[in-house]
Amino acid sequence: MIVIFGSINMDLVARVQRIARPGETVLSRRADSFFGGKGANQAVAAARVSRGGPMRVAMAGAVGNDPFGTACLKNLEESGVDVGAIRITDEPTGCAFITVDETGENAITVASGANMALHSADLPDHLLSKASVLVLQMEVPIADSLEVAARARRAGVKVVWNFAPVPPVKERSAMAELLAVTDVLVVNEHEALSxxxxxxxSSGDDYLKAGSIISRSFGPTCIVTAGARGAYAIAPDGGRIHATARPIAPVDTTGAGDTFVGGLANGLAEGLEIGRAMERACAAASLSCLTAGAQAGMPQRDALEQHLSQA
Structure with missing residues (x-):
């Protein structure tokens, strides 16, 4: 089983000619709503790639007692995610405000809401005991995520931690504590440098050097995603694996990173070696960029397999 501990949001998306600079207002013809939250995105991505395969996907999270929360729960269930560990709280369901420019790039502001009411106890031991992979992100309380990761490590569960957004810690010791309970760290170029x-x-602007520093110094395999350049896995001994990305004309890159993480978790849970798991994850992320919305383009297992077979 793959278990995701993380955030659930409703995304409100406006398309603009270009993303506003600080202090600037830009106009959009309309705003659309999509299901999101990094945790929910990764759960849906993993569930879609897993559907028809041997893996089940479950999620621990929190939503509000409001229409957004009801809709988010229904969406997760329909996507094949076990929602038994998602708690309904008095806080409003999290919302993300996203602008997407005409090239497909995006800027995101998140109102956390119920996500900050998520506790480590919301992931019961009986569910964690069934997991082979636990997936974490950085949109819920760090202390609770850290406790869940430590519980998973003690239970022999592989911990995949997506440090996005970059943890708001300043001390090396605090970062070391997070990395010490991480088996596979997934970051993009900017997160690796940070x-x-x-x-x-400091590694200047060399994100592969940054990934090597992280892996060598703290022990996890560090995967750096690099958009159209694919993804790089860097082992503690310095070994590297590169998975290429398929060329596409993106419609919306929102959720591509989460699709990669969900696809990677599926591959690792099914016992693929990391290079093969990354290849599948890169292909899934590329396919997700062809449709607007974080979750709308996340591929089902059969579509992903067909895409890989045609490469």
Missing amino acids: IADIVGE
Whole structure:
């Protein structure tokens, strides 16, 4: 089983010619709503890739007692995610406000709401005991995520932690504590550089050097996603694996990183070696960019397999 501990949001998306600079107002013809939240996105991505395969996907999270919360729960269930560990709270369901420019790039502001009411106890031991992979992100309380990761490690569960957004810690010791309970760290280029800076080993603008620093110094396999350049896995011994990305004309890149994480979790849970799991994850992320919305384009298992077979 794959278990996701993380955030659930409703995304409100406006399309613009270009993303506003600080202090600037830009106009959009309309705003659309989509299901989102990094945790929910990764759960849906994993569930769709898993559907028809041997893996089940469950999620621990929190939503509000409001229409957004009801809709988010229904969407997760319809996507094949076990929602038994999602708690309904008095806080409003989380919302993300997203602008997408004409090239497909995006800027995101998140109102956390119920996500900050999520506790480690919301993931029961009986569910964690069934997991082979636990997936975490950085949109719920860090202390609770850290406790869940430590519980998973003690239970022999592989911990995949997506440090997005970059943890709001300043001390090397605090970052080291997070990395110590991480088996596979997934970051993009900017997150890799930021983490290297936090631990006091600046790498300039070389994100692969940053990934090497993180992996060598703290022990996890560090996967750096690099958009159209694919993804790189860096082992503690310095070994590297590169998975390429398929060329596409993106419609919306929102959720591509989450699709990668969900696809990666599925591959690892099914016992694929990391290079093969990354290849599948890159292909899933590419397919997700062809449709507007974080979850709308996340591929089903049969579509992904067909895409890979045609490469």
